[in-house]
Amino acid sequence: MALLTFKGGVHPPDHKELSANSPIKEAKVPSQVVIPLSQHIGAPCQAIVEVGQEVKKGEMIGEPTGFVSAPVHASVSGKVVAMMDVPNAMGRMVPAVVIENDGKEEWTQLSDNPDYMNLSPDELREKIKNAGIVGMGGATFPTHVKLSPPKEKPIDVVIINGAECEPYLTADHRMMVETPKEVIEGLKIIMKILGVSKGYVGIENNKPDAIERMKEAAQNEPNIEVVALQVKYPQGAEKMLIKAIVDREVPAGGLPMDVGVVVQNVGTAYAIYEACRYGKPLIERVVTVTGLGVNSPGNFRARIGTPIQQLIDEAGGFTNGAVKVVLGGPMMGFAVYSTEIPVTKGTSGVLVLSESEYVSSEKFSSCIRCGRCVDACPMGLIPSMLSILSEKGFYEDTKEYNIFDCFECGTCTYVCPAKRPIVQLIRLAKSLVKR
């Protein structure tokens, strides 16, 4: 069968070989964790602990202040030693709770549910909400909100996103290889909550072992289909994934639920299973630490709040040529200026680029209208024109070229031979144009 895909896209070298075969290792539990109160899209949490207070592992320390919000929990047991502002991946300062680890690893009271599949959709949704689960692919949208579609938007398909189309990253890959059953169980819970009878797992074809393991895990599930996708960035973007698997186009400006689909990331499905089965809140996640800038790349299960420096050390530390640290993948991740930034719910990878992988984006020339970005744009836009209009300050005119359909995947910028900062110019115009 031909591999499923969408129109456009690019094939950057994926460099997954650096960490694809490293089994997930438990990262060392740090002596102190820094847990930001805002790790999701939506309203930040309100701290419900005070300096000096003892907390247990899994205890809620920040409570949501709105519907589109998610609680945060202590990832170690110990004492709250400070409340302070720390930079997040985007470099913005956010309030955080600092907990000193007492090394006892004492859990708070968890509610074990061997019979979780008999819970009602509302009960399951509540468990997911209380566990503070958010989209773990990087978007960090609160999951319970995504699982509460309005009545006028009936959902008939759930897709687990195992594309992992960002180069370098292998966290989802390893989870599908090592814990396929749990991921499938997570999918079944989502299907139950939404009352959906068709579930898919979409995996890029560069992960044959993951496809095989997931197929095995789903072999007794007639409603679940594991499908192989063409290797192409941005195959894992929700709209592209839905187009590839069920051939539906999310309307411009719309959401997946407008075409009856809900997409969840592999890591999120795993967290959903843990929350419903064991009542475990989201206090750890799998992080790929990779790039030629670290000595021994690998995948680590790390507590939320672990400073990324510690993960870099566990991956053998910086090499001499390390120049850039990126949280997430190289196409959409954020370069950070400090390695004291903690791992959060959305940290899928810590990518350390070496001099040999680093490309300066300082020098660029004028657009030669070669059309490479036009061919590559998964949204069918004309990025070259958008970049020229933005560069010249004609921000309002960019609306005529559908600027708000751009989801900033960076494909255009990747292919541009003139090395133009196309997506950056688009972001600039977006921020200056009135919708």
Added chain:
Amino acid sequence: MAVAKKEHQLIVSVSPHIRSEETVSRIMWTVSLSLLPAFAMGVYYFGPKAVYVTALCIIGSLFSEWIVEKMAGKELTIRDGSAFLTGLLLGMNMPASVPFYIPLVSSFVAVAITKQLFGGIGYNIFNPALVGRAFALITWPRAMTTWLTPTASFIGMDAKTTATPLGILKEEGMHKLIEIFGDKMTLYTKLLIGHRAGSLGETSVIALLIGAAFLIYKRYITWHIPISFLATVAVITWIFGGKEGLFTGDPIVHLLSGGLILGAFFMATDYVTCPSVRKGQIVFGIGCGFLTALIRLKAGYPEGVMFAILLMNCFSPLIDRNLKSRVFGARKEAKK
């Protein structure tokens, strides 16, 4: 032991953090390389004069780029290969017999006026090499239409001149053309190999196609413009090209003669001056083909590729504006 990294040593920039290896200069030098077989055939048939004329065009182009950028205080870009390519294309579009000042002045018109004065690379409306050639043709009509007989002898001293196949076709018709070349098959073969009078780089169809195939294989150009261009010329010349009524024209002669192959694969596909969206490129190609056939069959000139492409260059922005690619998820009713 792990190397400690101080905070101020980390580079921070916005995503994406990786870039493809393609660069503007790599594109320009690769296209220049793909023209080499055709240029070599030109040298084979027209002798050292072909090298001389082309070299003058390249030197003139590079000098023009340098002098304008120097005067304007802009960054020097002569190494990006773009001016070199313009010079090479201009040279290949000239008869090998032109006196030295024609290549020099035309390349100045091409690079200094058509390209640099409009803002440099990426901002020119017209294909620089073709404007240079159009200027030369209008200014020195005699010199620009005096064609050397292909000799295939490297000394090339007997500077005999002759008419081009398209010129013969226009003035005297198909019979005369077949008579001169012997028979139809010989005519086709000689046109294919390039054993005929014409601009020094346009004659060898086979060498040009090798270069074009290389560019298509490397995905530097796509089929959209050349094929729609060639198909349109073929259809129109077949229907209206014959003297004995409709559908008696010889499209093969039209496809193999003049600057059509060079124009369709290497000049009409110039990134800057053609539309960027595939749909628009097909419209552009059809427009070029229509104008070429119209000029060849009905206008004063035997050849029309150059003017056809230049005229269509004017429409590129309009085509791009009106034939945008379909936006993903665009609502059906919005398409009305």
